[in-house]
Amino acid sequence: MTSATPSSERRVSARIGAISESATLAVDAKAKALKAAGRPVIGFGAGEPDFPTPDYIVEAAVEACRNPKYHRYTPAGGLPELKTAIAAKTLRDSGYEVDASQVLVTNGGKQAIYEAFAAILDPGDEVIVPAPYWTTYPESIRLAGGVPVEVVADETTGYRVSVEQLEAARTERTKVVLFVSPSNPTGSVYSEADARTIGEWAAEHGLWVLTDEIYEHLVYGDAKFTSLPVLVPALRDKCIIVNGVAKTYAMTGWRVGWVIAPQDVIKAATNLQSHATSNVSNVAQVAALAAVSGNLDAVAEMRKAFDRRRQTMVKMLNEIDGVFCPTPEGAFYAYPSVKELIGKEIRGKRPQSSVELAALILDEVEVAVVPGEAFGTPGYLRLSYALGDEDLVEGVSRIQKLLAEAKA
Missing domain, CATH: 3.90.1150.10 (Aspartate Aminotransferase, domain 1)
Incomplete structure (x- = not known):
């Protein structure tokens, strides 16, 4: 057609x-x-x-199945206790302090990404997307009315883009830059210095940053995960974090992710979710609560x-x-x-x-x-x-x- x-x-x-x-x-x-x-x-x-999935997480889900409290609708934006736990986990793991009101629990990371873009993009807004990219990013951007603008890195730079490349791609329509470290599909990790440089560039130009942190605990050797709004506090009011339990806790099938963003963005994305799916499965949310509240052994x-x-x-x-x-x-x-x-x-x-x-x-x-x-x-x-x-x-x-x- x-x-x-x-x-x-x-x-x-x-x-x-x-x-x-x-x-x-x-x-x-x-x-x-x-x-x-x-x-x-x-x-x-x-x-x-x-x-x-670790046993203690599975057992929490089994108990939730038996509790009539979780047989009913719950708030579209997530169980309050899970949102609080996600805020606490974020502070523990990356040093970024947020309130539970800045958290939206979603049906996996994919819904988190789409709803985040949908909440801030208007038709024609451009999003700078470093490539190689995960397949879902450009499709989510297009569905939200935006235009993905690819910036390509190759094996000679370890698949990491430079600020010079990002600046060359920036136009008057640029609204968001996507930042992913560690990366799917390449496994690349930006150094703290390079991440800070990119964050400062975005803040200087008033751009939003969407950063996908779902692989935060999977780094090796001397590589180190760093959260962009921690490195560059000036980004705080224009930074959206997406994350989830899928990769860290071997919970891909449980479908629990989340968005962390300024309260007005979370309110808008929650309104969208209230019409799209309502609440995430309560059993899966209770399992996620056990995951993010537990240790990382x-x-x-x-x-x-x-x-x-x-x-x-x-x-x-x-x-x-x-x-x-x-x-x-x-x-x-x-x-x-x-x-x-x-x-x-x-x-x-x-x-x-x-x-x-x-x-x-x-x-x-x-x-x-x-x-x-x-x-x-x-x-x-x-x-x-x-x-x-x-x-x-x-x-x-x-x-x-x-x-x-x-x-x-």
């Missing part, structure tokens, strides 16, 4: 019809379908910890495993001729460049893009990866290392053997 089609003849609105499905979820779904059919597929697609154990897998994956990927993989400093993704392999012959085929290369890898050795096109940067692959050690080694070994056959 083209944009020239009269609106009266469209079965699906132009706004919704323009949305692409989540590439990461699509790859994951295909891998799971092949597994269900008995194929030995190894999936590096989904950003999902392979660990179970379980998180430390998961991080240790992710760190081990990170080092294994990067070493194995960099052993492949034509592949270059910077060492990720956070999250649980590797983002290798495969540009040198595009157009080479591999088992009688010549993939002309990373999309075609990813399809070839799935077809030939039954390993699912996500092509860089999904993240705004062709010529790369994203592999999650949030899966078991044995599967990780087996999956990358299959890729090694396949790509070793590449020839001019």
Whole structure:
């Protein structure tokens, strides 16, 4: 269907019809379908910890199921006790002091991102989006009426953009800059000095900053997570934080995220949510309350495993001729460049893009990866290392053997 089609003849609105499905979820779904059919597929697609949700969190949910109090509607913006706990957790973990009235509990991080953009964007407002980016960011911006403006970084800078690049992209329509550290899909982490420089630049130009902190506890080596409004207090009145329990506590399926923002933004986003979904599942909210109120011991154990897998994956990927993989400093993704392999012959085929290369890898050795096109940067692959050690080694070994056959 083209944009020239009269609106009266469209079965699906132009706004919704323009949305692409989540590439990461699509790859994951295909891998799971092949597994269900008995194929030995190894999936590096989904950003999902392979660990179970910690027992104490599950037990809190079980008790909530038995409590009639949670069988009813609760406030659209979140359980008051959870909002208070999120404010306390934010102070504990990042040193940023906020009031419970500045918190909105959402159905996962995706709803948090969309509602945050919807609350502050008017049609035509521009949002500077560093690329490689997570697939949902530009779609959420467009749905909210905004215009994503991509600023591309590559492996030579560790996938980190500079203030000079951001300034070159700024126009009179720029309203927001997106800041993500640690990053999905690259695992890059900005230094404190670089983060402060970006925050000060945004404050100087009166821009809003939306910062996604969902990987705050997944940093490795000498890398350090820093919260932008803590580094640059001048941003406080124009900073929105999105976060959630999915990655830190292995709770991807529980669907609990949140927005932290100035009170007027939270009020607007809460009004939107009151019509979209009402309250988040009470059982999931009680589980999230147990998570954010508890200690981080379980998180430390998961991080240790992710760190081990990170080092294994990067070493194995960099052993492949034509592949270059910077060492990720956070999250649980590797983002290798495969540009040198595009157009080479591999088992009688010549993939002309990373999309075609990813399809070839799935077809030939039954390993699912996500092509860089999904993240705004062709010529790369994203592999999650949030899966078991044995599967990780087996999956990358299959890729090694396949790509070793590449020839001019």
